[in-house]
Amino acid sequence: MPELPEVETVKNGINEWMSPQDVITKVKLICGDFRRKVKERDFKPLIGESFNLVNRRAKYLLFFSQKHVLLSHLGMTGSWRKVEEGAFQKQIKHDHFWIQFQSGTRWIFNDPRRFGVLDLLKRDHVSQDRALMELGPEPLDPHFNPQYCQEQAYDKKVAIKIWLMNQKNVVGIGNIYASEVLFRARVHPAIPAGKVQNKDWKQIVWWSKSILQEAIDHGGTTLRDYRQASGDPGAHQQHLLVYDQDGHPCLNCGSEIRSQVLGGRSTFWCPVCQKDTCLSERN
DNA sequence: CAGATAACCTGCGTGC
């Protein structure tokens, strides 16, 4: 469900829950069968500590306590919610983990498909986590620029859309925003990454930053079950131009938006605005 | 090594 704007929005919401004086008194793992298998004892070191801050790296949330970092990835369907003591703390389907505070507040992780990640790392060891080590630059960071892309994509034959979604090249861009960025940049999604021209990289980089920031400002994209930490839906779905719009007219030129599966994921583009120039040359 | 595909899960909408 969540790409960078959604995770960033969740992060901002959870930071509003923060109460650094509120000590963790109990942790409960109902099911640890995620992408990384975990046991309840893995999280016990949190007891007696408190959280100061939540940061985001790529699509990961990092909850900082005194000596540990709780690593959380939402996968496709993960979510965090806060429940106060006194309110009936009913366990709902797919609640897998919760943290209880001295105040009675409880933070609960729910994830129907269990594609998410939960893990507890020592603060000093975070930079050595393999998944985090392999991540590329943040798209909103100046290090993500046309020169970097051109070099990183040199000679790569993989489709530009798949390249953009590969977290080793740039993080945070998933299936929705990849189609949206390429539409605004007017680049065909199937063009080999190594054949993208410098002027097109400039467009891709600029629109990546622009669209992701705009989506953050809108609180993310809610298509089905994504919610902000507050429980409210995002609003960016009203601003999507091509995602899930196959058969509808392109808002730019009126042509029919097309769709095709690329790397196993649905991909949407306008055949007129996004000319597949270098693909045609090959024929 | 790069690149393509399958696999991990549950839920929901569609068509028969």
Place this chain on the structure above:
DNA sequence: TGCACGCAGGTTATCT
């Protein structure tokens, strides 16, 4: 109403 099927915002193991 029931059931088979395809599809869903992500990542990674496993093939060629």
